[in-house]
Amino acid sequence: MAPGLRFPPAFALVQLVVTLLAVLPRHVVPDLAGDRDALLALRTAVGSHLKWDLSVSPCQGWQGVSCSPGPNQRVVEVRLVAKSLSGQIPVGTVGNLTALQTLSLRFNAISGPIPADIGSCTELRWLYLKGNRFDGDIPESFFSLALLKKADLSGNRLTGGVSSEFNKLGNLATLNLEGNNLNGALPSGLDLPKLTQFNVSYNGQIDGPVPASLAGLPASAFLGTALCGGPLAACPNSDSEAHKSRKLTLGAIVGIIIAALVVLIVILSICVLIFSRRRRAAAGRSTEAAADVHEGTEPITVTVAMTGRDAVKRSHSPPARRRGPMTWRRLVALGALRHDNLPGLRAYFYSKEEKLLVFDFVGAGSLSSLLHGSGAERLDFTTRARIALAAARGVAFIHGGGPKASHGSIKASNIVVSGKRDSAYVADYGLAQLVGTAGLPKRGTGYRAPEVTDARVVSQKADVYSFGVVVLELLTGRAPTHALPDGGAGGSGVDLARWVRSVVQEEWTSEVFDSVIGSEPRVEEEMMRLLQLGMECTEQHPDRRPTMAEVEARIERIVEDASRRADFSSTDGSRSVSA
Known part of the structure; x- marks a missing residue:
């Protein structure tokens, strides 16, 4: 502003208002x-x-x-x-x-x-x-x-x-x-x-x-x-008793730590003993047998997948003519997979006789044990739907690796549920491609898609079928090999997908659901939608099955709607704390 130049008060007020509007x-x-x-x-x-x-x-x-x-x-x-x-x-x-x-x-x-x-x-x-x-x-x-x-x-x-x-x-x-x-x-x-x-x-x-x-x-x-105090044990009466209690707690903690170290030492000792015996056995082979190794037989190879790295560490290099370059690439590939619903692969042991994968410990038990074990739990529908959603996300992530990327062995025993029952993890991914024809699942297991003849070649659509069986298992509470009372592992019973279809076709749909969830209020529509999705996933013709991405999206909407109903019931006077 030039010296001596003045503006009327009204202009100054307008300027102040404009400035305030600009900064607010x-x-x-x-x-x-x-x-x-x-x-x-x-x-x-x-x-x-x-x-x-x-x-x-x-x-x-x-x-x-x-x-x-x-x-x-x-x-x-x-x-x-x-x-x-x-x-x-x-x-x-x-x-x-x-x-x-x-x-x-x-x-x-x-x-x-x-x-x-x-x-x-x-x-x-x-x-x-x-x-x-x-x-x-x-x-x-x-x-x-x-x-x-x-x-x-x-x-x-x-x-x-x-x-x-x-x-x-x-x-x-x-x-x-x-x-x-x-x-x-x-x-x-x-x-x-x-x-x-x-x-x-x-x-x-x-x-x-x-x-x-x-x-x-x-x-x-x-x-x-x-x-x-209150509904719990009485509080200590004096400072001395509280002090003793703290000392006892500290002693218990020290004892647990010592016991854990002892167990760890024993496990390491056993591993060293096993590897030592195998090495001595290999060293004692005849020259002819040793020659056979170099002509294509695989030696013992111990491999550790390094978390968060692309590289791997192995105990020694295999012979130039060994039969496992494809297997080796698959094991690197498996170690690189990272997702919230997949347990991390920590290590693997690979030899001609044994093939072991070591994953992170991620949950309290498998879905199979929760549904059918001696300590089976009463899981409500929303919990079951959330478990299905978490598993769907894990499988969909695997399928996102390309058109040939598949799990290969989806079943309830390979789905591990978290301790709080609010999430799940898909374990043993890629194992079917490593175990060879000896690991071909039995015909009576009930999870295998009808078009699968080789366990090492499982398409994404076959994964969808297996996942659909898991969905039906969650809804019915029945194991795939026991869809009927006289069903069994030998295959004499009707498989789960066929049994569900037969019941639905006869318009006895309410008989399909597990009695634990069959009478749940407010979620009947969501149960029917999830049942329909399970049936679509288990269509006999692969082209009629949805993709895992579609399955994930549909279950997500089902979970959202079921949760919204739970929220509504709680805001409408319900005293439930589980919303």
């Missing part, structure tokens, strides 16, 4: 356009694969998004359940959805802290973040959600203590903090008058007495913690 962010305007910007920022951060039609309003068909009625629409629900979301949610996304009433991001892989501006969602009533990788403390703004009725933060990696700030959430009826890394004592003055469901189980560092306000809850709400 757009998202402060609480309207649908601001909601749209916030959703797009959320998609960019954690879900760029979400197929939202940007040519229309979020209220006109964006998957997982619902709006309020009336002329001044706002986004009031975001339900993105099991959508393979990953990454961190930044400030300025969820926090800008100021009219949001329901947020459900369950069963994804979202990491990082809960967004610090979540308190800006002042209308939020139902919050479901279960089964992600959120970490850090619960943000301070969380405790300003005065209308919040249900908060499920279980199955994450949250740290810090259970704050007395929860007392600010006077409308809270359900609080699920199970399966995190929370620590410290529960506040003695915790007072939530409307609380009916509470769970802090499997937070190993939470200790101290159970507050009087929670003493009437069942012991299952506090499993896997160091809490005492």
